Amino acid sequence: MKKLSSSLSEKESKRYSACKQQIAEGMQTVFDTGLALKEIRDGKLYREEFETFQDFCQTAYQIGRAHAYRLIESAEVKISPIGDKINNEAQARAIAKVPEANQKNVLNIANQFGEITAENIRKALQISKNLSPIGDKITAKEIRHDAIGRILPEEVIEDWDRAEQTASRLRSCASEIKVTVERGLADKDIIFAEITNPTISEAAGLHYTLSQIAPHAVCPNCQGRNRKNCQLCKRRGWISKFLFNSPAVSKETKAILEKAAATRK
Secondary structure (H helix, E strand, C coil): CCCCCCCCCHHHHHHHHHHHHHHHCCCCCHHHHHHHHHHHHHHCCCCCCCCCHHHHHHHHHCCCHHHHHHHHHHHHHHCCCCHHHCCCHHHHHHHHCCCHHHHHHHHHHHHCCCCCCHHHHHHHHHHHHHHCCCHHHHCCCCCCECCCCCECCHHHHHHHHHHHHHHHHHHHHHHHHHHHHHHHHHCCCHHHCCCCCHHHHHHHHHHHHHHHHCCCEECCCCCCCCHHHCCCCCCCCEECHHHHCCCCCCHHHHHHHHHHHHHHC
């Protein structure tokens, strides 16, 4: 790991430590994690340890760049003027696709469906576009990519998002277990009297194992479009980083996929 020459001030160092602790312990909601990531990114608080924000996210917390930016985007929505109407990441991500000037109107329309959910926000956006004199020029359809740059097929996006959210939540829980046990043993807290050091390793192992839930790349076998009978991705349409880097995907296949993705950039 390359250590940069630019050092942190005492205040920056304290904030960096506080933000890292906030992320590691899982926090109460994804919004808190997003705010911590935003502060680290915007202030480049990672600069003594990592060259880029992406390196920090991937190495320190195994969070992909795309997911980190989605967490930040959700947190930015939560602290915006409409934040009091947003209760979860799915809602935040849906409304983040709406131009700021139209967000309040879209939320009002979504509320007419009974409640403000991510699905109702998407429906409301479509209605809003139909009512607008500039139609679908309000917003462009989002094109999303996997970790190597391949376009995500629309058929897998819902499961992909659900997997990312679930993996993030469960791994945060595993991190919280590890941090809490480490602190309890270090402080010789009597409530941990029967707990031994291997528990810390078990929690770390669980954190790693749960990474196999997180999507990394569109399945190279079914391409995400004919996933129902695919044995490699097990009907998901995508595979984890662990599986992508395993012998199950040949080096030749990986090279072809990465080259093709790079050509499209």
